[in-house]
Every structure is written in structure tokens, then in C-alpha cells.
Amino acid sequence: MASFKIEGGHKLKGTIIPQGAKNEALQVICAVLLTAGKVRIDNIPDIVDVNKLIFILGELGVKIEKLGANSYSFQADEIDLDYLESAEFKRDGSSLRGSIMIVGPLLARFGRGYIPRPGGDKIGRRRLDTHFEGFIRLGATFRYNREEYFYGVEAEELHGVEMLLDEASVTGTANILMAAVLAKGTTTIYNAACEPYIQQLSKMLNSMGAKIEGIGSNLLTINGVESLGGCEHRVLPDMIEIGSWVGMAAMTQSELTIKDVSWKDLGQIPNVFRKLGIQLEKRGDDIYIPEQDSYEIQSYIDGSVLTVADAPWPGFTPDLLSIVLVVATQAKGTVLVHQKMFESRLFFVDKLIDMGAKVILCDPHRATVIGHNRQSQLKATKMTSPDIRAGISLLIAALSAKGTSIINNIEQIDRGYENIEARLKSIGAKIERLED
Secondary structure (H helix, E strand, O other), X not given: OOEEEEEOXXXXXXXXXXXXXXXXXXXXXXXXHHOOOEEEEEOOOOOHHHHHHHHHHHHHOOEEEEEEOOEEEEEOOOOOHHHHHOHHHHHHHHOOHHHHHHHHHHHHHHOEEEEEOOOOOOOOOOOOHHHHHHHHHOOOEEEEEOOOXXXXXXXXXXEOOEEEOOOOOHXXXXXXXXXXXXXXXXXXXXXXXXXXXXXXXXXXXHHOOOEEEOOOOOEEEEEOOOOOOOEEEEOOEOHHHHHHHHHHHHHOOOEEEEOOOOHHHOOXXXXXXXXXXXXXXXXXXXXXXXXXXXXXXXXXXXXXXXXXEOOOOOOOOHHHHHHHHHHHOOOEOEXXXXXXXXXXXXXXXXXXXXXXXXXXXXXXXXXXXXXXOOOOOOEOOEEEOOOHHHHHHHHHHHHHOXXXXXXXXXXXXXXXXXXXXXXXXXXOOEEEEEOO
């Protein structure tokens, strides 16, 4: 198990290019299973979760060619469906939550799709009901082996239907959307997720020959087609990583430029950071963050404490709440962080309290942060990363802290952030990877 050794208290300076979006990449890579044609995808992040999915597709028989540092071509013209019932797949698929999204394309094109209960972050219950209820509505038969935690759906033919999703699940919407593009007739999805990732997937599917209407809204209409062809697609920059760099600049009093961020796809992210008092400027398609000695959290008009809460798009993404929480520890003022969508994502605050932060964990969903206003620097400590987003938040805390910190279980950070220590070193961070 690897660790990071971080010497905190140093200002950073320079330019960062964000990686491709992890969550979009997982979706669009699964979509290559919908066609026998060749699909080229650019700006794929070189991170553990994405590489695991590419490995699984290779084992399934997809022809994969690396075209450059972050570009691949995929061709799913000779798929080995027997792999889906092998012990190897049960092992490989269970280690990656994103593997659930191979089920929709396989069901649509081959009439069956299987998946072991997926793993991923330890951030509370993340139900798969939305996915499988959608497949059942389209005409699939569902089965579940409780002894092996193995799910399956099968159908001779899928038929378009009107459905209301019980939650605006991003991966659920993506999975059902990929199944519906090859179904007979018209599928209407109410309460669909409408994140930029879903918009990107929809545009990619349309470029392959699908007929999806309502892109960008929570009502999607899909007119099924007989088959899809190949295409070329470019993954958006990762908005979560962009938010992470903004938070890092604020906490370390650094001047940073984040290049080519696709401002139009950032939603509420710049506004929320501005509510925390962080200055950031739009320069073309870049974000410029000047060096700031202090930043003050806004209050509501009546003077009450600001609440930052997550919500389905276009609301604020839950993946950045842990960054907000860390950034608030050195702000002037108080903020209530309300994590509505997952129940265990705030449990890393005990590490921040150990570092000297003033955080009150109200319940599994809410934490109140009383900012130090830089009157008291966080203290270095030894800690363990519980999940991707908490991991990067602890890394930001360590970069701002006085002394040398150790973060264990950094494989969690590697799952979502490409080549993180080299990129941090390039802007002046004192960070070292320690291998066991």
C-alpha cells in the first residue's frame, strides 16, 4: 500500500491542465459495446478506475488500440459473452462500480448482460435498483444470485416504454439510455439525470446513429434504431478535478491558472467557490485564481449561516462537498455543509479535527465548519484516505498544514486523479510517493 509524504505550508504557482472527466469516460467507454464499428475516444484520463474498465473490455474481446497518451480506438466486433459468467469477470467486475454500465449496452445488442455487485467508494449505500427497474420496464427479465452477489438481465427483444426514474441517477440514466437506443419503438425517460456527462454520452450516441431528443433536460426521448456505427468523441475536462485545483489554490494562498476548463459545463462550481470568498476569474476558457491572503464566507441576507448542499444537476455536485469542507476550515466565517445524496462521505472530518480544524459533525449528512481565518494553521498528521474525494481533500489539507503529513491508502486518490504527485511538483508542491 503506497503513501504520500507531504511537506506543507508552501505556496504553489503555475499552470495546470485538467485531465479528462473520469465519470464521462466510464460511460462513453461502455458505449463502444453498442456497435461493431470502430470508435475513437480522446482525452481519456490515465487513472486506475478507467484503466480497469478498459481491461475488462479487452477481456470481453473488444479490440483496443492506444493511439496516444490519452487516446484509444475500440472495436467490439467479436465479443466473448462467456467471459461474463467466468470467475475472472466476477473478480474484475466487482472491483469497479463503473462496470455496471456495460450491462445496458450488452443487453441491447446481445440480449443479455451480467455483473457482480460492484465495488467503488465506501460512501454509503448506492442502490442499483434504478438501473435494473429501467431494464425490466424495457422488457428484460431480471435474476439475482444471492450467494454470489451476481446480477443478470436477459431479453429476446427490448421495447420502448415511458418510465419515471425513482432517482435522477447519473449511471442509471446512462445505462438505461444505452439500452433504449436499440429498443423497438420510443422510450421516454422522466427524471433523467442531465449532467454534462449524460449530455456528452447522448451526443456521442447520436453521432453513432441514435435518435435521442431532450439532451440537457431531465426528459429524454429515445427513438430506437436497428444498429449503431462508429464515431469519434472527445471527453470533457474533469469538473471535479477543476474544483479540486480551485480549493487547493485557496488553501495554500497560491496563484494558479487552470487551462481549458470548458466554463459552459461547470454549472454552479464557480458560484459556490465565490460564496466561500474565493476570487476566481474567467480568462477565455481558463480559470485564473490570484494569490489570496484571506477569504470570507458569505452569509444569507438575514445574517444566517450559509448552507452549501449537493443536488442533481444543475445543482452543486456531491463530489466537491469534501473540497468545500476543507477550504472552509481556513475561511473567515461559518458554513453548514449538507451532503444529501450519500450518507458516509463526511466521516473523514475526524482527520481534519485531528489537524486542528473546527468542524462539528452534526449527523452523517451535515457538518458545520467554523473557519480559522488563517489565525491558526492546520497541523500535519498521519492519516488514511477513505475514498477518492476525501483523499484529495486530505491532500489539500496536508499541503496547507504546518509540518510533514503522511497519507496512506493513496490508491484511492489514484483511482480518480492522473499522475497527481508529478503535476503537483510541477507547480511547487513538496510531495513524495512512498511505496511499501
